[in-house]
Amino acid sequence: MIFxxxxxxxxxxxxxxxxxxxNDRMPVPARHFVLDSPLLPPFPDGMETxxxxxxxxxxxxxxxxxxxxxxxxxxGYAGGSTPNPTYQEVCSGLTGHNEVVxxxxxxxxxxxxxxxxxxxxxxxxxxxxxxxxxxxxxxxxGIYTAxxxxxxxxxxxxxxxxxxxxxxxxxxxxxxxxxAPDYFYAEDYHQQYLAKNPSGYCGLGGTGVRCPEAVExx
Numbered sequence: 001m002i003f004x005x006x007x008x009x010x011x012x013x014x015x016x017x018x019x020x021x022x023n024d025r026m027p028v029p030a031r032h033f034v035l036d037s038p039l040l041p042p043f044p045d046g047m048e049t050x051x052x053x054x055x056x057x058x059x060x061x062x063x064x065x066x067x068x069x070x071x072x073x074x075x076g077y078a079g080g081s082t083p084n085p086t087y088q089e090v091c092s093g094l095t096g097h098n099e100v101v102x103x104x105x106x107x108x109x110x111x112x113x114x115x116x117x118x119x120x121x122x123x124x125x126x127x128x129x130x131x132x133x134x135x136x137x138x139x140x141x142g143i144y145t146a147x148x149x150x151x152x153x154x155x156x157x158x159x160x161x162x163x164x165x166x167x168x169x170x171x172x173x174x175x176x177x178x179x180a181p182d183y184f185y186a187e188d189y190h191q192q193y194l195a196k197n198p199s200g201y202c203g204l205g206g207t208g209v210r211c212p213e214a215v216e217x218x
Contacts (some may be wrong), residue, residue: 009093009136009179010129018081018096019089026084028074028185033192034065037072039185043104047071050105050115050150051078051180053098053142054123055131058193059204063122064103065192069110073192076185078144079176084184090138099138102183112150116157117211119143124207125158125175126165132203141175151177159213168209 009172028039043049054060057075065073077085080097090097104117123131143158145151154177162173185191194200 010029011093012137013081013094013096015081015096018094019085019092021085021089021095022085024084026076026086026185026187028188028191032065032072032074034195035070035072037104039072039074039191043071044109046106047104048107048112049146050103050112051100051121051144051146051183052115053078053100053102053140053144054119054125055099055139055141055204056098056202057101057186057190058200059202060099061192062194062202063118063204064101064115065106065117065195067103067110067114069107069114070103070105072104074184074185075190075193076100076102077138078181078183079142081179083182083186087187087190090158091136093136093138096125097138097184098140098142099186100142100144100183101110113157115155116143120161120211121209122206123204124170125161125173126171126207128174132205134136134214141173143175143177145177145182151179157211161209164209164212165207167208170207170209 077097082095099123118136131139
């Protein structure tokens with residue numbers, strides 16, 4: 001049995017302590033289990049991508065594949081040091097990766113603002129290195145932006161949502177907003193996990209606070 005130092009899982013590791021990883025990417029299914037769209041690029045012209053971390057990626061991915069205007073979703077790891085990490089390596093707390101959802105969406109049918117609304121309303125972004133009972137750096141709240149416009153919208157939505165959270169008695173938002181790092185697909189059994197396992201674990205839960213319309217002013 002392997003025992004992890006609980007306190008170490010709440011601190012971002014040093015890159016030099018990360019496992020070496022591997023050159024080969026994780027094999028993933030060719031098609032989305034629910035949407036029957038490709039999981040791997042290239043995606044059709046005009047599609048946009050968004051990358052979010054909001055706790056365990058099983059439940060997080062379901063929120064986005066159920067959204068109108070979504071083309072494809074997948075789960076993976078981002079924001080760490082180990083190339084092509086395994087789930088066990090990420091759970092060790094040594095890679096620095098976050099469990100993330102990559103959303104490919106059609107901006108003619110939805111918007112990045114709508115993706116942000118889904119993100120904010122479906123987790124508690126004030127908890128630091130955890131989400132509910134899921135504890136560790138891989139459960140941190142994060143928005144990883146693909147453009148300057150996405151960054152502008154993400155920051156504006158954070159500031160507006162913070163006002164609403166504060167009014168409801170919540171503390172400071174701990175969400176990191178960073179340019180999108182390398183994205184590494186998670187193992188195939190994680191992809192669309194809750195569609196394949198309808199009774200599977202999902203610890204995702206929001207605050208009950210609505211994302212304000214103030215983000216529409218940007």
